[in-house]
Amino acid sequence: MTHKTNGLFYDGQSSASQKIELFFDTDKKVLFFENRNGERQNWILIDTIVNINGQILNFQHGDNPVQSINIEEKDFVSYLILFRKNSGHINWYQKLIGMGFKAHVVLATLILGIVGLSYIYAIPWVAEKSVVLIPKEYDDDLGSMFFKQNMIFNNIDIHKTNALNQFAKELKLNNTKKLKFTVVNSSVVNAFALPDGNIVVFSGILDSMNSYDELVGLLGHEVAHVNNRHSMKMLCRNLSGYIFVSAILGDVNGIMAVVGDNVNTLQSLSFSREFERQSDLEGFEILSTNKINPYGMLNLFKRLQEEEQDISMPEFLSSHPVTIERIKFIKKLIQTRPFYFTDNPKLKTLFKEIKQ
């Protein structure tokens, strides 16, 4: 069967349109017409690009030059759309586009949902687990880089530093890498652990302590961060979230900025709730293996929390938020876990030295 319609033909040589009578042979699936010079042209339908823009059907044929025909006749347009559909000329892409607005909205919501869920749950989990793939030396490089950059300007107390290192030597800290303790003279109530085993304690937090068991509690907590590579895990988490978002949004150049940013904020890197919990638990265990009164940890946290009410919020809280939840957790540990403690005169003496 042959269908006939009127169209405008552009020959790819000039912008002038030619009015043509276009025929469509449904058996051979060929479009044919005569151009201005009376030459017959045959276009095989599947070699022709078909666009439907609003009411207008547009055929494009050839590569150099591209020739085209526009058809407005409604009956022919709807016939051809149906014909292509029935002949299987509609590919999967056009099917996806042709699903309609409602389906697209559903699709968009679905994608957003999956993206959101993986951003919140899957990606951080994968990133954290993939930390094992990062060589441990990298932790050391990162930590020492930060230490070198930041410690030049800080006032290190050599005497207290020595005493603190001796204090730590007396303890079993379950550490896998060599630990190095540094006391910095500063009123800041804070302490932080770097991934390379450098643990920095500000004299401000030491001043607020009353007894050596509190210091053991603090060290136990910080050492647990190092032992579990929490810094590196947080770094991977933060970075993975960013990489994920930028992959979705198609933005690449921000990733390096995040790496740089995180190195600079290692000190105030806010650990996640579960990392704090893990460190509290392991800190508690360190207290108990060293036969130190676990109330020390509880007392320290309580006092820090009380100080929070003051004008100057201890920085320790902002990077390791002491929540009521954490205090409850330690209380529960004390109540449920068996422990035994004795007085440790050596630690007591060293603590006095550190406090001076």
Added chain:
Amino acid sequence: MENSLSETKTHKLDFQGSGSAFFGIIIVNWLLTIITLGVYYPWAKAKQLQFLYGESSLDGDRFTFHGTGKEMFRGFVKAIILFIVLAIIMFFFVFLKMPLLGLIFFYVGIIAILPLAIHGSYRYRMSRTSWRGIRFGYRGDRNEFIKKFFSWIGLTIITFGIYGPWMVINMRKYLLENVRFGDAEFEYEGDGGDYFLLNLKGYFLSIFTLGIYMFWWQKDIFQYYVNNLSLHKEDKKITLTSTVTGGGFFKLAFINLFIIIFTLGLGYAWVVARTMKFIFSNIIIEGNIDLDSIQQTEENFKDATGDDISDILNMDFVM
């Protein structure tokens, strides 16, 4: 017939695309890009451009973007290889304990690529765009453009950025004046000095009005870009005139912002469609070139590398 050729006629530029149709394209692109872990990106880009060009029309006839995902994919692979090579050379310097040299090399490399990317992007986009079967084309000379580009950059650095407006206008002028539409040529009459004053005025008035003047500043810039552009063929010409107002820009930006916020970004498609429509409906095109008499003159150019480099470097297509 002779008479009608030199008659001045008004032509209508329009954007017919609907937000919902564009939304469909974006969502399907998004889905396929995620499923293929990004490999689909070049095809997605081609589909998007095909839609945007295809919905733009002049006197009721639509433009066509002939670029394909395959071409863009090839270009993308080449562009990525180029960046990898640059990165390898940088790491080689780092390995030789000369990280600073490596970094300098990397950035100089990227700056050196810029004019090549702009040139390639123009050649590709123009050659792959047509109207009534007649291709656009870009005839700029690569080496000449590279030389000019670096002299503009150099002058801008030496003058601490004061030369910036001249650089912008000179570059536009060079690029646009090398654009052909079949046997018709574009001309751009902008001048760096005027552009400098326009921006100076816009900058200070925006500060004094706490930013409100920004929309009028934008109007001035748009007007300066559009009104100075014209199409020439033999002794005939077609001029472009902007009718945008600062208030119009303000309304556009305000509503667009609301759409983006209240749809959590999903309304992006409508924002694009509205913006295109706004811009196109605010350009008056009139002149005595017979748009039925344009002859095909420009060659095909299918290498999308420059266009893809521009995309990776996040450069907006300068047009």
